[in-house]
Amino acid sequence: MTGRRRAVDPITFELVHAALLSAAEEMGGVLKRSSYSPIIRDMEDFSCAIFAADGDLVAQADHIPAQLGAMSLVVKSTLTRWGQAIADGDVFIANHPFLGAMHTPDINILSPVFVRGRLFAWTGATAHHLDVGGVNPGTEGPALEQVYAEGLVLAPVRLFVGGSENPDVMSILTENIRDPLSTISDLRAQRAACLLGRARLLETIERWGITTVRAVFGQALDVVEDAVRLALAELSDGEAEVEGFMDDDGRGGPPTRIHARLSKRGDTLAIDLSGCAPQVAGALNVPWASTRATFAYVVRVLTDPHLSSNEGILRPLEVICPLGTVLNPRPPAAVSVRHNTCQRIADTLVRAAAEIWPEKAVGSSSVTFFGINIESVSPLTGHLSVLSDVVGGGTGAHPGGDGIDGVDTYMSNVGLMPVEVAETNYSVRIERTELIAGSQGLGALNGGMGIRRDYRVLDRPHRATFYGEQTNPDFRPRGARDGGDAAPARVLQFDSEGKSVPIPPKVSTTLEAGSLVRVETSGGGGRGPAAARPPELIATDRDDGRLGD
């Protein structure tokens, strides 16, 4: 235990802290319950949080890792832009990737909380909206070149002024997005969540007093920082340097290098990303808030998965990430598919950690993150709609056992679309979905298996966009501690006669009726030498048909 003096006794701290977490969770409950889009309700692609007056994150409900620490930088840029003009009853909206947001579809709603006429805190809710306008339906696209192509960009502006809706901003929104009904409904749900958070926070202040609550704000960060430092101090010192690559730059160009030098001294972790590629032409660039989220994710998985999410997580880090690189781009870089790059950063940092602490080493998980959008006419309704699917891969082997087959990995957890849903709603037949024998890295412990899925488009030509990583064999998932590497991913196309048609792994194209797209995602890396795998487990692998030819 560190000797730091605590302003608030541990019991009072726990009670007030529980009230703050409870407020953030209830905000999430309100948002989830009153939102329109399945992406919020079913995939939980949203976050709710409470911030100190200066924008430091104090309490965040646990939803998706990709949004860890989200909004804090947006609160800070709101303070910079609006300063003394911020008034009670205002509600701010922002999605600007270069003013603290993550990518344009993630819209942040922020409510300042005033106590006795002074700004005391903020409540915030961010949520992924399916469309915020731009060139592509659904806004995202790997080949986009500038943030201006990625839909409406909002600096922090006032959605509500003194408690009333701001018609100017509302009008700009409704005229620039494809589905204003659900977007505006969801924005109102986000505001409702912020107001509930504000009410709960005011109740907490009423009960415990403003001095105590302010002290708990500070202490919450201190205890998380201390927990991380303690966990780091228990690990041996060391450093490692690891690189990883994206297959291209989003537009079919050369591979994009991700490079990390990780160094642990005492209770501090230094992350040097200056070896990363300069920002790229396509939309694989990662805005700073998302890069920060990968740090918070990696600290949590390496130290304590149950850590509360707040600013304290990042304090023991010393980060170097020069401006103008792919992980800290300058405007007007496009960033909409930044999640694929985030998966690669997470993987690179996890591999660097494995070099420093071999006893904790895990095989790499798949970061194929194959996404496919097929614009299709629904056989049910005759309307045009978009089938949107993400196919996971294998996770890495770890000291406790084999990896998991066919799941989303690292910083997201998106499910696979059921065949019976896809074929009912779209003119598509999914002809095969199976685990790929031999796709996993073999070792004393094996990685998880990748997935093979076949999409055949029916009836008429279909516009489609798809993108996946790790099709370059050099960038396949690696094994740990002499464990075997996993097989790389493949994306194949066949015409209606079954003849192979060459296609790039990231493309927007038209698929003729009867043609078939096959994706094979990568498996997970193995751990330890394959010779050390007990014969009875190898026999099981063989009997279960898991081994390739």
Add this chain to the structure above:
Amino acid sequence: MVAIDIGGTFTDAVAMGSQGAFRVAKVPSTPDDPSQALAQAVSELLADGVPADAIDLVSHGTTVATNAVLTGRLARVVLIATEGFRDVLGYRDGTRPDIYSLEPARPSELVRRRDRLEVRERMSSRGVVTPLVDREIERVVREVAKLRPDAVAVALLFSYLDDRHERAVGDALRARLPDSPVSLSSEVAREFREYPRTATAALSAGLRPVVGRYLLDARQELEALGIAAPLMVMQSNGGCVPAERAEREAHRLVLSGPAAGVTGVAALGARHGLDRLMSLDMGGTSLDVCLMSDGMPPVAPSLTIDGHPILAPAVNIETLGAGGGSVVRVDGAGRLQVGPQSAGADPGPAAYGRGGEDATVTDAHVVAGTLSAGSPLAGRLRLDDDAAREVVERVAAPLDLSLERATCGILAVTLAQIIRALRRVSVERGIDPRGFTLVAFGGAGPLHAGLILRELDLASVLVPPHPGLFSASGLVAADLRIDASQTVLAPHDPAGFEEMLGWFRLTAGQLVAQLREDGVPRSRVRSVASIDCRYRGQGYELSVPLPSVSRRGLHTIRADFDRLHRSVYGHANEGEPLELVALRLSAFGGLSHAEPPSVARGGSTPRAEARVGERPLLLPSDRRPARATVYRRGSLCAGNRIAGPAIVEQMDSTTLVLAGQQARVDGHGNLWIGEGRP
């Protein structure tokens, strides 16, 4: 009648006679062969004077299916899937269980990969794509026979729309392997989404031999004791099924235990005219909570156990890792943490004196004085005051707190966790818990009920006469229940109404016939119809009740859905087209229920022998220790009133009444706690 509830630690039995006669028995569970404890509990009832030949019905809540899933002791199943899809149980829904762990355990496999076979056939939503030919059926049945499985599951794509291929394979399997149970996905759940339907079929097949064997043992044990009465088994949906049919419905039994308690709460609410109820069952390791806003336990169309989905209606219960045995620790950063680890029943809290070395919530209660060395406790053990004090001291020291302050702190933090969970559950369902009545049971429920009452501003607390045996009492109140469903995925269009009404009529006839076979006449059958609906384009459904199964009823479901959507989600989209996802029909067969026993009437002041003493009580809300009067529950009479601070002790639980609260005893011995003076 007799009700038997088998839990993880204890097996409880309750006998209720027509004249309010009431006998109870509590024996340790025998997990390796649960029928042993069942026999033991029933023979204790018989020894206590319950005549075997007077028992007209035995209802039973069992964890045999639950435990089989949780411990992986399922029968070996071979799965037959559509060509290209044998791995649906391998990749599941494509998500992983624990996002923040780099060392996640592999999800348990319901069917080994070598036992997952494919059959060449394909249906789609448009009809047959690849026909299933006889030669292919023969081939796959031969393959199955070679593998000599305990049971077989068949789950083919789109069988919820057209089950001809599944039936053809199923018929051939049943002819070739007459001794192996065969579960068809279209028989267990006619619902879309292939992963949950396949998992349900595989679980059904894996459970049938286990449940079948157990029920055979149980019936033999009962017969050996001279009991010939029919045996009914509680299902996850809060209704019973006759044992003869329970084997085929094995996948419907996994929430059998918790469902009984909630059913008991609903029955208690009905008797007292209460429809806003919060059921709180807190034991040694966990806390089960269920919110009812219309007097009925909310039933979800499916449940998840050990990561496996089961498409069978289940009472909507939230389980939290907070119980009397929750371990209290101080972490490296100087934070006080309660749970989620539990000392369980063995060694249990330090105060149990069985070698437990961790401080637990129960130990804090012992130091606080709510539990005392003198209190009787389930299992007839004596609490060890000194051991409790010692482990709580060990928590207090690193926090630099006095023993008293640490004790109050542990109780306050535990309460804050419970409140946080209750708020989350209520706000996610759009329910304001203020004004609800909390029915508290389980060993530790009544200990925390008064604190929750105050914190959440509830109307009152109801503590049933035997909180530790309440699940068994719930079985006494249960009726038979059968559920049927059919995915339709059709627009809300009068052109399709006749076909839907046809399904409801046909299915209603089948369910009534089934209940008649179970011994319930048509006059005692009640059916409830509903339709899962959504706005077109939404990925989630709401189940809308269909009060009248008629064209008119189908017309008005549109407005009903808008209204329900508004009340649940806060908004409605009246202009959006409606999609009907699934038809649901549940039939209830009324059983005759014994009246709960009455207790003797007394004055407003409890008799002298009910007051067993006084002791100091240390609570988070109090500035200094208060002196609480201690009462013996069994000696209280109807009409008695008790002012807090007070402690009411009984064999199976301890009830805490805070200063400023008052409790009264009703004619059936229930304890009602409210805020304010008597």
